[in-house]
Amino acid sequence: MSMRFAIIGCGVIGVQHAAAIAALPDRATLVLAVDPVVERARALGAEWTTSVEEALARPDIDAVAVCTPSGTHADLAVAALEAGKHVVIEKPLDVNVSAVARVAAAQKRAGRTVTVISQHRFDPSSQAVYRAIQDGRFGRITSGVASVAWWRGQDYYDSGAWRGTWELDGGGALMNQSIHTIDLLVWMLGEPVEVFAWSACLAHTGIEVEDTAVANVRFASGALGVIHGTTAAYPGLSARLQVHGSLGSAVIDNDALTYFGDAEVAGRSSVGAGSDPAALSDVHIEQYRDFLGAVEEGREPLVTVGEGGRTLGVVCAIYESVRSGRPVLL
Numbered sequence: 001m002s003m004r005f006a007i008i009g010c011g012v013i014g015v016q017h018a019a020a021i022a023a024l025p026d027r028a029t030l031v032l033a034v035d036p037v038v039e040r041a042r043a044l045g046a047e048w049t050t051s052v053e054e055a056l057a058r059p060d061i062d063a064v065a066v067c068t069p070s071g072t073h074a075d076l077a078v079a080a081l082e083a084g085k086h087v088v089i090e091k092p093l094d095v096n097v098s099a100v101a102r103v104a105a106a107q108k109r110a111g112r113t114v115t116v117i118s119q120h121r122f123d124p125s126s127q128a129v130y131r132a133i134q135d136g137r138f139g140r141i142t143s144g145v146a147s148v149a150w151w152r153g154q155d156y157y158d159s160g161a162w163r164g165t166w167e168l169d170g171g172g173a174l175m176n177q178s179i180h181t182i183d184l185l186v187w188m189l190g191e192p193v194e195v196f197a198w199s200a201c202l203a204h205t206g207i208e209v210e211d212t213a214v215a216n217v218r219f220a221s222g223a224l225g226v227i228h229g230t231t232a233a234y235p236g237l238s239a240r241l242q243v244h245g246s247l248g249s250a251v252i253d254n255d256a257l258t259y260f261g262d263a264e265v266a267g268r269s270s271v272g273a274g275s276d277p278a279a280l281s282d283v284h285i286e287q288y289r290d291f292l293g294a295v296e297e298g299r300e301p302l303v304t305v306g307e308g309g310r311t312l313g314v315v316c317a318i319y320e321s322v323r324s325g326r327p328v329l330l
């Protein structure tokens with residue numbers, strides 16, 4: 001049976017979710033679009049409403065995609081779960097770690113499936129490096145680097161009142177932009193235990209949050225990580241992940257596997273899928289496939305509330321370290 005979706009929040013990313021659902025016509029259908037801005041709700045080409053309550057009360061909606069400003073995610077996800085819906089939550093899970101337990105408890109009560117979007121886990125390059133680590137091909141993982149050197153002009157921050165606010169964006173270059181690469185670092189290196197960080201706002205005005213941050217992370221395995229995230233690197237370079245181990249290393253640059261070397265493969269450079277920005281929705285499609293499969297098969301999706309919550313926890317701990325000037329234990 002096709003899963004019937006409502007999308008809540010029909011802005012930039014809501015449109016991508018509609019495209020992902022449309023790409024899976026045998027398995028998913030967009031029934032309803034919800035946005036207080038009528039033209040945005042209408043633009044998705046389904047039935048539309050401005051009322052979340054009305055959407056959640058409809059028995060012909062099986063699942064809800066939460067695509068609203070970040071600080072509203074947990075409340076909407078909990079309301080959807082209480083209405084008996086399965087839920088796809090855009091990243092980040094929310095902007096405070098307290099949201100993680102709230103969503104997890106609502107999920108447990110409802111017995112429904114929840115995934116947090118982290119579409120780059122589905123890039124072929126990410127999958128290949130993750131598998132290599134799991135298979136022990138890189139030996140003991142010693143370190144990782146997540147670096148997002150992007151540019152966002154002032155017009156970007158001015159394009160929505162919620163952008164660049166603590167309440168609704170939850171942070172800046174780290175919470176909004178770099179969280180994808182941080183999630184990959186944490187997924188690959190495992191349980192993070194301690195962070196120490198600095199941040200600054202250096203090239204934008206009128207925002208409350210950082211446009212540049214650096215952090216060190218210590219992992220339970222002993223591995224060490226570096227996080228660098230900025231929206232102040234004109235004209236905007238790449239999002240890059242490096243993973244290094246005692247027997248091998250890999251580099252993913254703008255979603256492409258640009259270096260892979262271990263005992264079997266000596267330093268081969270290759271270009272994987274995903275280097276085209278238009279491929280964005282393709283990996284959203286893969287995450288929808290995983291979510292639909294999880295519901296159908298009664299298994300966990302790849303990115304659970306716990307997984308999304310762990311990455312959110314790293315970003316929140318980084319902000320706490322910046323505020324306190326001290327290392328923070330997770």
Ligand SMILES: NC(=O)c1ccc[n+]([C@@H]2O[C@H](COP(=O)([O-])OP(=O)(O)OC[C@H]3O[C@@H](n4cnc5c(N)ncnc54)[C@H](O)[C@@H]3O)[C@@H](O)[C@H]2O)c1
Pocket residue numbers: 008009010011012013014034035036037040052067068069070071072090091092117119160176
């Ligand atoms: N996975 C990704 O690559 C990716 C990319 C962009 C954005 N995002 C995430 O998606 C979320 C939205 O970002 P965006 O760029 O689409 O923002 P946006 O401002 O373009 O769209 C947000 C939409 O939500 C609507 N909205 C606000 N409150 C609402 C409510 N209570 N009920 C229904 N609709 C409501 C707004 O009217 C707006 O149309 C953010 O959390 C962001 O971090 C993820």
